[in-house]
Amino acid sequence: MILPVPEGARAVRLGNDATIRQLLGVTRKKTYSITFSAARTCAQAEKLNMSAGPESGVLPIQTVYTSSGWGSYSYAFRARHSTVWLTIHNPGVEEDPACGPLIDLVAIKTLSPPRREKGNMLRNGDFEEGPFIFPGTAWGALVPPLGEDDVSPLPGWMVMSGTKAVKYVDAAHHAVPRGARAVEMEVPTAPGRWYRLSFVGDAGDGCAEPLGVEAYAARAAARVLYESRGTGGSRRASLEFAAAANATRVVFQSLNHHVKPEGMLCGPVLDDVALVSVRRRAARRLLA
Structure with missing residues (x-):
């Protein structure tokens, strides 16, 4: 099985019930977003458990939004302590040991509190504050529905869809009417x-x-x-x-x-x- 890797020459495949984790230093009460790129291999209904401290979310990756099969997913959390374990876990159990989602390009970003511009009652109405988008990738970052993420990676907004159908995009790869970034x-x-x-x-x-x-x-x-x-x-x-x-x-x-x-x-x-x-x-x- 040969699969393309978005960045560099290596990626990580999570087999049955496999987990990767890293200890992060954060600031208490600050809000952070995690962005990572993932692709499925064999199964049509692969998903990942994402957690940062006590908060966790299930991110389905069965829907393909790009021709390469890769997509970037965003996840947000509010820090309760000065350190937090970032964990990505594959809960699936496949008969073929070669199956399992691929992970590449993981980043963390501090999110600023949603702000209002002068003359606009909406916070973050221009969508300039949001999850990290990896430079050089054309697929933006998918924002999870509210039911899967209590803290939104898109400050001020809640995504109320049943699937990850809301994509956060940048002006480098899309026609964005105003600003650099372009949903309840x-x-x-x-x-x-x-x-x-x-x-x-x-x-x-x-x-x-x-x-x-x-x-x-x-x-x-x-x-x-x-x-x-x-x-x-x-x-x-x-x-x-x-x-x-x-x-x-x-x-x-x-x-x-x-x-x-x-x-x-x-x-x-x-x-x-x-x-x-x-x-x-x-x-x-x-x-x-």
Whole structure:
């Protein structure tokens, strides 16, 4: 069996019930993200147990998002002590001893508290703060759903999908409308007050087909459609809504299931999200 290695000439294969671990020095109460690249070998339902101290998560790697078979996965934790054991464990038991996921390119990054830019009520609305992306890799970093990771690698945002369908990407390999990085958030609001949510839907990851993003806030919804050629470009849309509670959940969702010509999954890129308070007389639903 010959498999490509993303970086260098070596990688680690985790056999049945195998574990690798390393002791890390960290700062108490700080939040960290771990990014590592992995590929499956034989099994269609391989998964990894990821842990850092008492926190742990199960990361399925059966879905392939790249033509090479490799993908980068992110995991986040909040340090409780000054040292922590980082552990990657293969819980699978395969009949073929040559099977087992491959691991390469492991990195740790300190995450800054989510911040708000002036004039924007959302934290990390431009997605500039997130997990480490390995230079030279074109596949970004997959962000796990909330059920698999209590601390999000994407500060301020929660991923509410059933699978790892949210990918954190960089401007070096994708068309990112704003900044260098390009997905549910809850934001404080005043009941009865009107707000405007704006965002950019972009398609620069090779998806040459109609792409769509739908946004929800309170009882309002808006869709932005973009006829993509897979080479980049974007379309801005906005949604105005009246808050019904002291906190409003802002949700973005891909409208369809998209596949590149070579069979890899893909989808629209979301960036430059902003939420501002507006006067009632100017409130109306807008779709750019």
